[in-house]
Amino acid sequence: MKFSSKVQKCGLSPMRKFHPYAVAAEAKGRNIYHLNIGQPDIETPKAFFDAVRSFDQPVLEYAPSPGVPALIEAIRDYYAALDMHFAAEDILITNGGSEALQIAMNCILDDGDEILIPEPFYPNYNTMARTCGAVIHPVSTSPEEGYFYADRRRIEAEITPRTRAILVTNPGNPTGTVLTHEEMEMLVDVARQHDLFLIGDEAYREFVYAGEPLQSFGEFTDAAENVILIDTVSKRFSACGARIGCLISRNRELMAHAMKYAQCRLAVPTLDQLASAALYQVGPEYFAAAREEYKRRRDTVVRKLQQIPGVVCKCPKGAFYLMAALPVDDADTFQQWLLEEFEDHGDTVMFAPGEPFYGTPGKGKNEIRIAYVLKQQDLERAMDLLALGIRAYQQR
Amino acid sequence: MKFSSKVQKCGLSPMRKFHPYAVAAEAKGRNIYHLNIGQPDIETPKAFFDAVRSFDQPVLEYAPSPGVPALIEAIRDYYAALDMHFAAEDILITNGGSEALQIAMNCILDDGDEILIPEPFYPNYNTMARTCGAVIHPVSTSPEEGYFYADRRRIEAEITPRTRAILVTNPGNPTGTVLTHEEMEMLVDVARQHDLFLIGDEAYREFVYAGEPLQSFGEFTDAAENVILIDTVSKRFSACGARIGCLISRNRELMAHAMKYAQCRLAVPTLDQLASAALYQVGPEYFAAAREEYKRRRDTVVRKLQQIPGVVCKCPKGAFYLMAALPVDDADTFQQWLLEEFEDHGDTVMFAPGEPFYGTPGKGKNEIRIAYVLKQQDLERAMDLLALGIRAYQQR
Structure with a gap:
């Protein structure tokens, strides 16, 4: 059967691309810290x-x-x-x-x-x-x-x-x-x-x-x-x-x-x-609390990222995402390796590889997007896992 | 500003086209029987x-x-x-x-x-x-x-x-x-x-x-x-x-x-x-009751329609709609007249004019779609209004 030329030019969501690998990792007993999807954990009013x-x-x-x-x-x-x-x-x-x-x-x-x-x-x-x-x-x-x-x-x-x-x-x-x-x-x-x-x-x-x-x-x-x-x-x-x-x-x-x-x-x-x-009846204190929480998370992620040798990351001013360049050749391969080969005390970490966020072919290959939507303590651990992962990946 | 050629070929919903005329009629105190929209009145489980x-x-x-x-x-x-x-x-x-x-x-x-x-x-x-x-x-x-x-x-x-x-x-x-x-x-x-x-x-x-x-x-x-x-x-x-x-x-x-x-x-x-x-846990009795109710309504509408001289309407077998050809030149003009000029004891009736349901230009001009989603008694009255309306419209 013939499909439209337009749908053939479309792709699946890069945020969900590694889902099957994550399922396989979890089946092996891995605990995954998810920095790949922008699903906030703040309570709905x-x-x-x-x-x-x-x-x-x-x-x-x-x-x-x-x-x-x-x-x-x-x-x-x-x-x-x-x-x-x-x-x-x-x-x-x-x-x-x-x-x-x-x-x-x-x-x-x-x-x-x-x-x-x-x-x-x-x-x-x-x-x-x-x-x-x-x-x-x-x-x-x-x-x-x-x-x-x-x-x-x-x-x-x-x-x-x-x-x-x-x-x-x-x-x-x-x-x-x-x-x-x-x-x-x-x-x-x-x-x-x-x-x-x-x-x-x-x-x-x-x-x-x-x-x-x-x-x-x-x-x-x-x-x-x-x-x-x-x-x-x-x-x-x-x-x-x-x-x-x-x-x-x-x-x-x-x-x-x-x-x-x-x-x-x-x-x-x-x-x-x-x-x-x-x-919309929610008062300003709701936003103030959420903003405070995300600001703390951003600061944690940025501080931890900037401590990893070779990472390029300027502190972003808003939303709950950031992009960073990693000292790896290909963030896609690195993500797959993190899910298939890496673990630290049974834990690993997931982010969104950067390339699909670019329109210019070849750009963003060594970049990742991080959604800082986890609790403070989990974020700290997730960033430690990223640092450990990068070191282990470089020393393969 | 320039808009896409595609959106310019699209139109508004014909079912909602007469909404402003209905609002105006209601402002004059008219009570409208709505046969134009397929919004069932059966209770949601x-x-x-x-x-x-x-x-x-x-x-x-x-x-x-x-x-x-x-x-x-x-x-x-x-x-x-x-x-x-x-x-x-x-x-x-x-x-x-x-x-x-x-x-x-x-x-x-x-x-x-x-x-x-x-x-x-x-x-x-x-x-x-x-x-x-x-x-x-x-x-x-x-x-x-x-x-x-x-x-x-x-x-x-x-x-x-x-x-x-x-x-x-x-x-x-x-x-x-x-x-x-x-x-x-x-x-x-x-x-x-x-x-x-x-x-x-x-x-x-x-x-x-x-x-x-x-x-x-x-x-x-x-x-x-x-x-x-x-x-x-x-x-x-x-x-x-x-x-x-x-x-x-x-x-x-x-x-x-x-x-x-x-x-x-x-x-x-x-x-x-x-x-x-x-x-989906709802049992077959829910569907049986709904089916029975709509069947009665269909029978009422068809019986009443077939009594109106000049109307062409075969009894349909399903859904809760039917199309009928009326003895009027233009169902669109007739609908507007029903909302602006006609009333019987303060009541009038609304249907969906048939032309927008056709792809062939010019077809369906004297046809209407009726959604029989009103209670039995209201449907009877609505069909009486249609009959009265047709007669009055022909005798203008």
């Missing part, structure tokens, strides 16, 4: 489960295609408190941030079009762009520069007649880079000048560790036609399993097109929407 | 809400991309009881049947490809196919023949070198047609002979009213490479708001490609999956 339990309609009906009004209002209030003011029509509730991204790309990307994304980037962007017949045009960075990309000349040099949008994840996954206000302003200006959409994937907005105010591309009301925000409750409230996100834009034509896809898939789950609306 | 309430994990984590194992097992057991035996890898849990359809089409349709669908068909298929750059090639039917399409010559005549799949909704939405076993066998044989996928959208499998056994294209194990099933808990358990469906196929290459899209959107909501697994 009770408000979510309380809301779910208090649902008392006899029929679980379709929600409206644009989303449950109570959730849209909760999101409007959340932004209003950050001095960003959106109309209800500017917000479309989606199946996680993932669907918001896919809908945004479906609306703007044609076959052969390009979307500019700084590399390393979240690998699922590839599948989303390829589904539209488009390709990701990467903006290069380096571990030595801390994956810095917000340079006007560097970005403008990559714009071609087929470029339709710039997509930045801020705070960054996988790099943890955080843009300054001036850098955001510059990106908005580039988008406006070149008539491009600027998609801000802001899933990790709350996760910044230098006491800076929360930022969003939604602040730039003078670029209302260009800016598209991707938002989600997944990381903000440690509610990944709710799969509730949203697409936000003041571009009414875009939102009208997006509604076609929203109606096509009918609705987003009713209970998860109602419960996610309740999440 | 309590097992769903009990399962949701008993969730006691502190973190609402991502579910596995292919789905929660308990739900996959529940679905396997459901099919095994119908003597269809699937491996866990044959089943991918999706965000409703809608996502299963979109993933299936993404896997097999390229730009310029055609998918053969008997018309009238579910209009959202248009958006799904266009998202892939493909088009729907309709197989024509007529109200006078009860929308019969399962004729080998008629179908084979429409196959072109660009045809990649045949999609049938069985039992049918919007027509309520139900295939015989021999007709299903013929369709499978056509698919096999022409190397096409056969997509069976079987969302309404339980809703058949002549005491016939439940049927599925999944029975045809000798066409394992060709057959793709679309399934959902939405109508089966009156749980539309759960948005839990699945894609089922024994074609392993297809399932491997589908997994790329599943991983790209990470997961389907955790709670809805766990609760949907519990739905």
